[in-house]
Amino acid sequence: GDSVTQMEGPVTLSEEAFLTINCTYTATGYPSLFWYVQYPGEGLQLLLKATKADDKGSNKGFEATYRKETTSFHLEKGSVQVSDSAVYFCALMRQDSSYKLIFGSGTRLLVRP
Amino acid sequence: EAGVAQSPRYKIIEKRQSVAFWCNPISGHATLYWYQQILGQGPKLLIQFQNNGVVDDSQLPKDRFSAERLKGVDSTLKIQPAKLEDSAVYLCASSLASGSGPQHFGDGTRLSIL
Numbered sequence: 001g002d003s004v005t006q007m008e009g010p011v012t013l014s015e016e017a018f019l020t021i022n023c024t025y026t027a028t029g030y031p032s033l034f035w036y037v038q039y040p041g042e043g044l045q046l047l048l049k050a051t052k053a054d055d056k057g058s059n060k061g062f063e064a065t066y067r068k069e070t071t072s073f074h075l076e077k078g079s080v081q082v083s084d085s086a087v088y089f090c091a092l093m094r095q096d097s098s099y100k101l102i103f104g105s106g107t108r109l110l111v112r113p
Numbered sequence: 114e115a116g117v118a119q120s121p122r123y124k125i126i127e128k129r130q131s132v133a134f135w136c137n138p139i140s141g142h143a144t145l146y147w148y149q150q151i152l153g154q155g156p157k158l159l160i161q162f163q164n165n166g167v168v169d170d171s172q173l174p175k176d177r178f179s180a181e182r183l184k185g186v187d188s189t190l191k192i193q194p195a196k197l198e199d200s201a202v203y204l205c206a207s208s209l210a211s212g213s214g215p216q217h218f219g220d221g222t223r224l225s226i227l
């Protein structure tokens with residue numbers, strides 16, 4: 001079945017460091033891909049998305065490119081801030097009648113001052 | 114716009130007791146989702162409604178979980194009887210329609226089973 005695999009955390013970085021969180025997927029057809037962020041005690045917020053191959057989603061300095069050939073959607077940011085500390089979830093949306101979201105297990109990011 | 118509202122925020126019960134969660138989606142959103150998020154895992158869809166009809170409940174443990182959205186607006190999720198493995202955060206989300214626009218999530222209800 002469809003699935004999403006993320007790198008295990010926690011990822012610990014110093015402020016202004018470069019961030020990469022790896023995400024790969026397995027799916028039939030052509031899913032849409034998403035990154036969600038979850039701050040402590042809160043629900044998930046959509047960070048960015050891409051709906052077709054080679055699309056680049058971007059928001060708040062974060063970027064991810066839909067790579068069909070490697071079935072990947074890695075999240076990157078050039079310079080992280082303490083306020084970026086959160087759990088990041090990669091997800092795919094099946095393009096069938098249910099439009100079901102399937103999430104990875106999440107990667108915790110901790111940014112130190 | 115007001116976000117997805119959920120209550121209660123926290124609930125502690127003993128195993129074999131029953132519990133109910135409430136969700137009010139964003140106004141005008143036809144699709145409503147209930148997810149279960151076990152500690153250290155990503156959310157897993159339990160049930161999806163389109164208006165007051167069920168679209169997908171394939172991962173809902175129907176022997177103990179039930180959900181309804183009678184008037185196509187707010188929704189309740191019930192567990193009866195609860196088991197230890199039901200300890201999780203229960204997230205509600207809504208979207209304009211299935212596959213249309215992003216899913217907006219509430220802050221969730223954290224359930225602890227003793």
